[in-house]
Amino acid sequence: xxxxxxxxxxxxxxxxxxxxxxxxxxxxxxxxxxxxxxxxxxxxxxxxxxxxxxxxxxxxxxxxxxxxxxxxxxxxxxxxxxxxxxxxxxxxxxxxxxxxxxxxxxxxxxxxxxxxxxxxxxxxxxxxxxxxxxxxxxxxxxxxxxxxxxxxxxxxxxxxxxxxxxxxxxxxxxxxxxxxxxxxxxxxxxxxxxxxxxxxxxxxxxxxxxxxxxxxxxxxxxxxxxxxxxxxxxxxxxxxxxxxxxxxxxxxxxxxxxxxxxxxxxxxxxxxxxxxxxxxxxxxxxxxxxxxxxxxxxxxxxxxxxxxxxxxxxxxxxxxxxxxxxxxxxxxxxxxxxxxxxxxxxxxxxxxxxxxxxxxxxxxxxxxxxxxxxxxxxxxxxxxxxxxxxxxxxxxxxxxxxxxxxxxxxxxxxxxxxxxxxxxxxxxxxxxxxxxxxxxxxxxxxxxxxxxxxxxxxxxxxxxxxxxxxxxxxxxxxxxxxxxxxxxxxxxxxxxxxxxxxxxxxxxxxxxxxxxxxxxxxxxxxxxxxxxxxxxxxxxxxxxxxxxxxxxxxxxxxxxxxxxxxxxxxxxxxxxxxxxxxxxxxxxxxxxxxxxxxxxxxxxxxxxxxxxxxxxxxxxxxxxxxxxxxxxxxxxxxxxxxxxxxxxxxxxxxxxxxxxxxxxxxxxx
Numbered sequence: 001x002x003x004x005x006x007x008x009x010x011x012x013x014x015x016x017x018x019x020x021x022x023x024x025x026x027x028x029x030x031x032x033x034x035x036x037x038x039x040x041x042x043x044x045x046x047x048x049x050x051x052x053x054x055x056x057x058x059x060x061x062x063x064x065x066x067x068x069x070x071x072x073x074x075x076x077x078x079x080x081x082x083x084x085x086x087x088x089x090x091x092x093x094x095x096x097x098x099x100x101x102x103x104x105x106x107x108x109x110x111x112x113x114x115x116x117x118x119x120x121x122x123x124x125x126x127x128x129x130x131x132x133x134x135x136x137x138x139x140x141x142x143x144x145x146x147x148x149x150x151x152x153x154x155x156x157x158x159x160x161x162x163x164x165x166x167x168x169x170x171x172x173x174x175x176x177x178x179x180x181x182x183x184x185x186x187x188x189x190x191x192x193x194x195x196x197x198x199x200x201x202x203x204x205x206x207x208x209x210x211x212x213x214x215x216x217x218x219x220x221x222x223x224x225x226x227x228x229x230x231x232x233x234x235x236x237x238x239x240x241x242x243x244x245x246x247x248x249x250x251x252x253x254x255x256x257x258x259x260x261x262x263x264x265x266x267x268x269x270x271x272x273x274x275x276x277x278x279x280x281x282x283x284x285x286x287x288x289x290x291x292x293x294x295x296x297x298x299x300x301x302x303x304x305x306x307x308x309x310x311x312x313x314x315x316x317x318x319x320x321x322x323x324x325x326x327x328x329x330x331x332x333x334x335x336x337x338x339x340x341x342x343x344x345x346x347x348x349x350x351x352x353x354x355x356x357x358x359x360x361x362x363x364x365x366x367x368x369x370x371x372x373x374x375x376x377x378x379x380x381x382x383x384x385x386x387x388x389x390x391x392x393x394x395x396x397x398x399x400x401x402x403x404x405x406x407x408x409x410x411x412x413x414x415x416x417x418x419x420x421x422x423x424x425x426x427x428x429x430x431x432x433x434x435x436x437x438x439x440x441x442x443x444x445x446x447x448x449x450x451x452x453x454x455x456x457x458x459x460x461x462x463x464x465x466x467x468x469x470x471x472x473x474x475x476x477x478x479x480x481x482x483x484x485x486x487x488x489x490x491x492x493x494x495x496x497x498x499x500x501x502x503x504x505x506x507x508x509x510x511x512x513x514x515x516x517x518x519x520x521x522x523x524x525x526x527x528x529x530x531x532x533x534x535x536x537x538x539x540x541x542x543x544x545x546x547x548x549x550x551x552x553x554x555x556x557x558x559x560x561x562x563x564x565x566x567x568x569x570x571x572x573x574x575x576x577x578x579x580x581x582x583x584x585x586x587x588x589x590x591x592x593x594x595x596x597x598x599x600x601x602x603x604x605x606x607x608x609x610x611x612x613x614x615x616x617x618x619x620x621x622x623x624x625x626x627x628x629x630x631x632x633x634x635x636x637x638x639x640x641x642x643x644x645x646x647x648x649x650x651x652x653x654x655x656x657x658x659x660x661x662x663x664x665x666x667x668x669x
Contacts, residue, residue: 418447591655
């Protein structure tokens with residue numbers, strides 16, 4: 001294995017697989033991605049993990065190789081309980097086929113030798129999902145040099161750097177392979193961020209509402225969670241029912257459903273019969289599928305366009321307004337009583353205000369009274385100017401320091417952890433206009449400068465210590481987002497917060513489904529009136545990385561308890577499950593559902609979807625080029641999908657895997 005120096009020079013052992021997937025990483029995302037590719041897409045996977053500190057042998061401890069193998073075993077059992085892999089992706093009767101198709105290697109760095117041993121020369125795609133951006137960039141450059149045609153999926157937190165790197169690697173692939181198909185070149189390099197993928201879903205759990213919004217490629221999708229109707233009430237079905245929530249969700253002793261929940265878990269994309277039979281269960285419905293305009297520019301919080309509210313206090317601004325109105329009133333009164341021109345009267349009032357005018361001896365009484373009042377206004381202006389100067393200097397002095405939670409703050413969200421995930425969630429919450437108080441024990445954390453720039457209050461301290469959550473005003477908050485990278489820290493913070501406020505809305509970042517189920521049941525039993533949610537970042541981001549390794553991209557993902565529903569835009573051509581079928585026939589319960597149709601000409605479909613078109617009511621239609629372009633969401637059930645159509649679908653992970661599965665991987669089975 002790598003990391004061991006042999007006594008004699010040896011060539012690295014070649015991977016026995018061909019056309020396989022290589023996943024290189026050092027955290028939960030790598031393991032989750034390997035699980036997704038193997039047990040959902042049925043691909044053969046080589047997983048490259050780093051050795052733990054202090055280990056020199058070929059065996060990884062439980063936190064490395066053992067934990068990955070345990071995760072594979074649990075996923076295999078769960079998939080077998082749910083009817084096997086995606087439509088028989090493992091061999092019939094071979095219970096060990098899935099485990100044997102996951103090859104785990106140990107390598108300290110993604111070097112030439114380690115990538116060659118993983119079989120990069122014959123791999124179909126390589127995912128580089130280390131937590132360090134620099135390591136991923138070095139590995140991507142090495143992988144592109146070793147195999148210019150391999151598809152690369154890279155995890156980067158820096159968005160702008162990711163765009164430049166993607167263009168650079170695509171250009172390198174085009175130069176090394178001049179005959180490369182343009183479609184393959186477009187998917188040869190994909191840069192994704194797990195933080196960007198998971199942040200909207202995590203932020204949504206902190207809101208009082210239950211609406212989920214997806215904006216991508218000019219498309220706007222809105223889904224909402226509906227509680228079970230009471231007796232005599234009928235729930236609004238929306239455009240269609242996307243999911244039935246777990247039958248135990250509203251039971252205090254129940255749990256949020258996951259892939260291992262079986263029949264009690266949430267049902268994604270149910271048919272009409274399942275919806276009608278699911279009495280007493282909540283639903284997730286699709287409320288809108290429309291064209292979205294360009295995102296409005298977000299206001300800058302610093303620089304020349306900084307608002308006055310960031311420099312001067314509200315009380316000072318109101319005082320300045322009062323003095324200004326008083327001066328204006330004195331100028332108008334002077335003009336009316338003396339008959340002077342308004343500009344001359346205003347000039348005299350300002351002279352009196354600054355004690356620069358001559359005494360009004362011998363002038364009319366009205367003029368003398370106005371001069372005296374102007375002098376009083378001038379006395380009021382002096383402390384106002386001094387206060388303004390002090391506040392301006394104070395704002396400049398504290399611009400580089402962290403704000404403390406102000407007195408009287410309420411209705412805010414307490415965010416624990418300002419790492420990669422917490423920082424993206426913080427930005428998303430502020431874009432939604434939600435007040436936030438952050439808690440972080442590392443003063444040099446990644447999100448500290450972002451919080452300072454956004455003027456978000458931050459409490460520095462260990463959240464497990466008494467008094468830290470109290471300083472964040474947890475008793476008056478609307479919810480708690482525990483997003484540190486340590487599950488036990490998140491759990492401890494949630495338990496302590498519930499002891500301070502029993503009805504607090506809590507969202508925990510938890511990796512393991514079994515641990516999340518136990519935590520959920522305990523918290524629901526102890527606090528049945530409080531809302532508890534648990535999310536796994538790797539579970540939310542894993543499908544996006546897996547789809548990218550198949551050469552596609554999804555529009556977005558919506559969490560349904562601890563399951564994930566995916567939205568994607570795909571071409572009908574080449575998919576026998578869709579091509580030549582009606583919309584009603586193309587619907588497969590529990591797998592996928594056609595939501596909308598893009599009838600724009602193929603040349604105009606990228607980078608976004610076309611403008612809306614009139615609703616389609618008739619099933620018959622000519623070629624896509626002969627129809628008015630647009631996004632059609634209320635499709636007639638009898639409309640026949642044409643090869644030139646592009647459809648927006650909602651799909652489960654296994655359903656999308658069946659649509660995107662490579663022919664080669666199906667032939668191997």
